[in-house]
Amino acid sequence: MKNIVMQLETLSCPTCAAKIESALKKTAGVKDPEVLFNTSRVKLYFDPKIIDEEGVKSVISKLGYGSLSVKEIS
Amino acid sequence: MKKLSKKTLVIIVSVLVVISYILHKTIAYHPITIAIMLVSTAIAGGPILRRAVSALRYRIVGIDALVSIAVIGALIIGEYWEAAAVTFLFMIGDYLESRTLEKTRSSLKSLMDLAPDTARVRIDGVEQTLSPEDLKKGMVLVIKPGERIAADGVVLEGTAYIDQSSITGEPVPVFKEVGEQIFSGTIITSGYLIVEATQVGESTTFAKILHLVEEAQDAKAPTQKFIERFSRYYTPAIIALSLITYLITRDIHMALTLLVIACPGALVISVPVSIVAAIGSSAKxxxxxxxxxxxxxxxxxxxxxxxxxxxxxxGRPSVVSLHAYGMSEEDLLRIAVIGEAYSEHPLATAIIKEGANRGIVTAEVPENPEYIQGKGVRFMLEGETYLLGNRALFEDNGIDMKAAIKDIQTEEHERNTAVIIGTSEKVIGLIAIADKLxxxxxxxxxxxxxxxxxxxxxxxxxxxxxxxxxxxxxxxxxxxxxxxxxxxxxxxxxxxxxxxxxxxxxxxxxxxxxxxxxxxxxxxxxxxxxxxxxxxxxxxxxxxxxxxxxxxxxxxMAVRNMKQNIFFAIAVAATLLIGVLLGGVTLSIGMLVHELSVLLVIINATRILRFAKRKKYTIL
Missing domain, CATH: 3.40.50.1000 (HAD superfamily/HAD-like)
Incomplete structure (x- = not known):
């Protein structure tokens, strides 16, 4: 399991945050996603055997939100 | 199209909408008018529809879905102007909202911008520039005026005035000299320092503050949790309501307008904007x-x-008053400072600090000091014997305290600790020490x-x-x-x-x-x-x-602001609802009022940021 924090483009409504969060929850290989509205960030764990960073990014971009940076937490 | 910025898109759509509105009013529904309206709807509405569809794939029904249904409905019944107006308003609303939201978050962002990005270190006598992440404890930093300090540390050389507002919120620069502690994220306004790093990277006080503030922004208030739970069921419920309205009244305009005015935009944003503005204002x-x-x-x-x-x-004792008998206060203090030179007792620290404040710094040390447990010290200085300590010390040595007794009693009555100084014959002075309020x-x-x-x-x-x-x-x-x-x-x-x-x-x-x-x-x-x-x-x-x-x-102020926002959001939705049911509120008017209410809620929250300027009292 890898733990990452992603900085997204500014989220302008809390429902967008809720939407991204439930989409990630339903994505295979992603665990405990948490979308932070005020800081426009996503925290999550993912299993590198099932999905990679790009895969996570594409779930979010398909919903219409760009990701600016990804940082791994040790 | 993706390459065009949001701003450009907003401008293009605005122009198209204005042209189509003029045409609409002059030549009415001419094919050209309709074409322009459709282009405008496609540009502004495309992303909305795309987001709605992708969200539906994860079985989420959000605001995008409500708006998309309303727009498609309007197109089907031939209300091209309404479709263009609604998508345009939604787009421009979204754009303005994210711009104003940035503002409520700006004071936090400015705090984060204070994070230092380079550090100048001296290794083996050679100066080099490092990234703050590469700093290690014990490295020697060289910091010049205007520069941001990249680590917590202790001053080895030099003096400087430091703007510590990022750590303390105090805008007046603080003077720092050898041996004093300095913090990462603070700025040298004048002077020059050589500093030994004691904490680097994530362990610095500044990094910890940043981390706490970041975490704080999204630690949700109970009210917010409630609203989020509420809105999860609210949106699907609105679609159902709209459908029922259509089935009963057969009025498709009314059903579509309901979808738009019921968007919970202002309500869901009411709490987080007030909170983030309050946290930012506090941090400032x-x-x-x-x-x-x-x-x-x-x-x-x-x-x-x-x-x-x-x-x-x-939290630390300091000298509150000095009484000297037959000599100047400075001379008395000098004797006391020398007498306490070897001691690490808090009272001694207070006396030495007071000496330093009055410019009495001496390298002289007491001769033959003799420490008497719980009472004080006897020492020689320039051929004279001195005693420094409490009443018991003087009573034991049979020294007359008459000259000082009144002052001693006064100080004791004030709950101050009296340190008495005397020769082997008489009392020469008294220093009162207390943990000052x-x-x-x-x-x-x-x-x-x-x-x-x-x-x-x-x-x-x-x-x-x-x-x-x-x-x-x-x-x-x-x-x-x-x-x-x-x-x-x-x-x-x-x-x-x-x-x-x-x-x-x-x-x-x-x-x-x-x-x-x-x-x-x-x-x-x-x-x-x-x-x-x-x-x-x-x-x-x-x-x-x-x-x-x-x-x-x-x-x-934040809680009041939150309540205002929630009340306002609900009141606007209720008014619009009545307006729709009575007729008179069209799709585009509904959207306009809705977007305005979201903007007003955000603007209301930015008032919290102005707190500092409105402060009616001053406290040191």
């Missing part, structure tokens, strides 16, 4: 507040319990009363007499004395039973359990004290007790 004033829940709790505090030492007082303590207690805090209570491990004096001076409502740390926890619980919500204000030394027990634990000057920073709900940076009043005021 040197106050760390850990999230929305803390803000709500802080606004409801009924009683404030203060730890005495280090919170109401400065913070200058702003009295004013803070007075302001709390004004804010309607029912009781201000002091906790102390000291004796009844000392406690009484302090409580009387500060006009505290109650005090508890001779308390051990575990007693303090009990006392907090007792207050909770009596008054409800209790805030405990302490310095984090020995009182972490009380900080945790209170409804709101407030730590003062906890920079560098990790336990206090982690345990407390609110941290007053830079040793400023006055910030307590600001913290409570901001939290109340």
């Amino acid at each position: 004033n040197g106050i760390l507040v850990k999230g929305g829940e803390v803000i709500e709790k802080l606004s409801r505090v009924q009683a404030a319990a203060f730890d005495k030492t280090g919170t109401l007082t400065e 913070r200058e702003e303590a009295f004013e803070v207690i007075r302001q709390l009363k004004k804010l309607g805090i029912r009781k201000s209570v002091m906790f102390t491990g000291d004796s009844k007499g000392t406690a009484e004096t302090v409580a009387h001076t500060l006009q505290l409502d109650e005090f508890r004395y001779e308390l051990l740390p575990e007693h303090k926890v009990e006392a907090v619980k007792e207050l909770q039973k009596k008054y409800g919500s209790v805030a405990f204000i302490g310095d984090g030394i020995n009182d972490a359990p009380s900080l945790a027990t209170a409804d709101v634990g407030i730590a003062i000057g906890a920079a560098g004290n990790d336990v206090a920073m982690e345990t407390a709900d609110v941290v007053l940076l830079g040793q400023k007790l006055g910030s307590l009043v600001d913290a409570i005021s901001i939290s109340r």
